[in-house]
Amino acid sequence: MEASLNAAELDVRHFTHDDLPQIRQALIDIHADAYADAMDDEFNQRFPWFVDHWGGNPGFACVIAYDGEEPVAFAYGAPAVEGREWWREHLEEAPEKSRTFSYSELAVRTKWRKTGTAELVTRALLEGRGEDLVVLLVDLEHPRVQALYAGWGFRKVGDRQPFADSPVYAVMLAELPLS
Numbered sequence: 001m002e003a004s005l006n007a008a009e010l011d012v013r014h015f016t017h018d019d020l021p022q023i024r025q026a027l028i029d030i031h032a033d034a035y036a037d038a039m040d041d042e043f044n045q046r047f048p049w050f051v052d053h054w055g056g057n058p059g060f061a062c063v064i065a066y067d068g069e070e071p072v073a074f075a076y077g078a079p080a081v082e083g084r085e086w087w088r089e090h091l092e093e094a095p096e097k098s099r100t101f102s103y104s105e106l107a108v109r110t111k112w113r114k115t116g117t118a119e120l121v122t123r124a125l126l127e128g129r130g131e132d133l134v135v136l137l138v139d140l141e142h143p144r145v146q147a148l149y150a151g152w153g154f155r156k157v158g159d160r161q162p163f164a165d166s167p168v169y170a171v172m173l174a175e176l177p178l179s
């Protein structure tokens with residue numbers, strides 16, 4: 001059955017900061033499914049804190065893909081604070097156009113992997129945004145995920161460990177709109 005799942009049939013909906021109370025549990029549920037084999041990691045267990053942190057940002061932007069009424073994937077982020085963009089310490093010269101969107105998190109339920117859903121929610125989140133750049137962090141130990149982002153036009157510009165107990169991440173940057 002799973003082979004017939006098709007991202008084109010999903011209903012993609014956009015949400016903002018004001019919607020957080022309504023979507024919070026859906027984000028937590030998708031994340032728990034997507035990271036099911038890594039939820040013994042304390043950092044992953046802190047995800048609800050991150051949802052509240054990012055969702056509390058007035059510029060929070062989120063896309064959720066639904067199979068009927070079942071939420072199956074999400075992508076979210078928020079505009080970066082000028083001067084504190086994740087790429088800033090890694091580039092010798094700041095790009096001329098440097099307004100940046102921080103793409104914080106992407107997760108797809110295991111059942112919906114390899115169906116184009118990750119790219120669907122990513123492009124839906126990023127298309128039409130006003131920023132010049134999009135930056136994200138991906139665990140250095142997940143090179144296949146890094147390759148996925150490279151396929152969408154992101155390039156690695158450095159390494160970063162935002163918290164003492166967090167993984168070390170590759171910082172990946174792309175221009176908007178994505179090609």
Ligand SMILES: CC(C)(COP(=O)(O)OP(=O)(O)OC[C@H]1O[C@@H](n2cnc3c(N)ncnc32)[C@H](O)[C@@H]1OP(=O)(O)O)[C@@H](O)C(=O)NCCC(=O)NCCS
Binds near residue numbers: 119
């Ligand atoms: C990342 C993700 C959205 C990609 O979905 P997708 O486009 O359907 O692609 P896949 O699930 O096949 O993942 C692509 C590759 O990355 C690997 N991968 C995905 N998530 C991974 C993770 N958390 N840790 C290690 N490897 C991972 C997959 O095994 C796959 O490898 P393969 O090409 O050798 O089969 C989805 O795998 C997911 O939700 N993963 C868990 C959450 C996550 O890691 N999010 C990214 C945060 S930067």
